[in-house]
Amino acid sequence: MSRNKENGIAGGARETATLGGGCFWCVEAVFDGVKGVESIVSGYSGGHVDNPTYRQVCAGTTGHIEVVQVTFDPDEITFRDVLDVFFATHDPTTWDRQGADVGPQYRSAVLYHDEEQKRVAEETIKDLDSQGIFDGDIVTVVEPFEKFYTAEEYHQDYFKNNPAQPYCQVIIAPKVAKFRKENLRRLKA
Template identity: 65%
Template sequence: MSEAQRETATLAGGCFWCLEPIFKALRGVEQVTPGYSGGHVPNPTYEQVCTGTTGHAEAVQIVFDPAVISFRELLEVFFTIHDPTTLNRQGNDVGPQYRSAIFYHSPEQRATAEQVIAALSEQRVWERPIVTEVTPFTAFYPAEEYHHDYFARHPDQPYCRVVIAPKVAKFRKQYLEKLAR
């Protein structure tokens, strides 16, 4: 696939260990990288981001083929795999590094994100309002190597078994027709 056929999406919705295996399983997704985005500290470490003082959110950067899967479809998955109504938290993960955010790479991505949020809000999918921030992409810093493919490499780790595995199972059941394998 040539560069011109690729798009990039940068999404934050809690722990990147939860997001990475889900987006990697989608047909049309070429690459998913866990990392940090939205903050003011260049090249942050995981330990720095965990303090909640860097401004960064744990995020995934997704390279995808828009001829196979659209940005809107990525957002549809995104909004079903996390709770976009909790400010700076996902379950027991609390802090600004776990916020819900869409870091758009183009005016088209911004418009799509705003349309999807407006439609979900109008449908009253959740009892509380959506607090997902929609902000321009500025930088993405890949996470340390030990975070890459964390769920695949550590399926028996308690967090993976209790938190990630049920999310992945629910996603696979709901999006069977969009799975790459």
């Protein structure tokens, strides 16, 4: 279940969203600083190999998707709001691709934790498609969450820890800057 009482966190119930939107470094960086988001963990989901490594997942043969698990306070940010951030910061119209990142590990995916998340994800996609916001139809998969494997430690907080790295400067920094500029109301003070 995504709605659970986590020990040690004031305020009660927390929810978890598991999202794949290309490189997990980008998705993690976008959610860092969003109001109501309490943690973001990069990892792998789906697939047929237990405890995959980054090298295995990048080979595109394990069936895993690079994902982030976003733990959030539903009293501060709804699952729909989480999805709005997610869809606003990647291209959900390309199959197994985000920019130059190509392969099944870069698939756009919402891995739902309960039937309510499934309903909201499907409704959000339908709403966005009907508004014609994107140049093509959304191909984001909506599938049940099964397992999550935490990525290697050096992938956690990658953008924050490696701001001078070329991928961070060229790809992630502009995406994060654009999101923050257009979404000031969503950011923590």
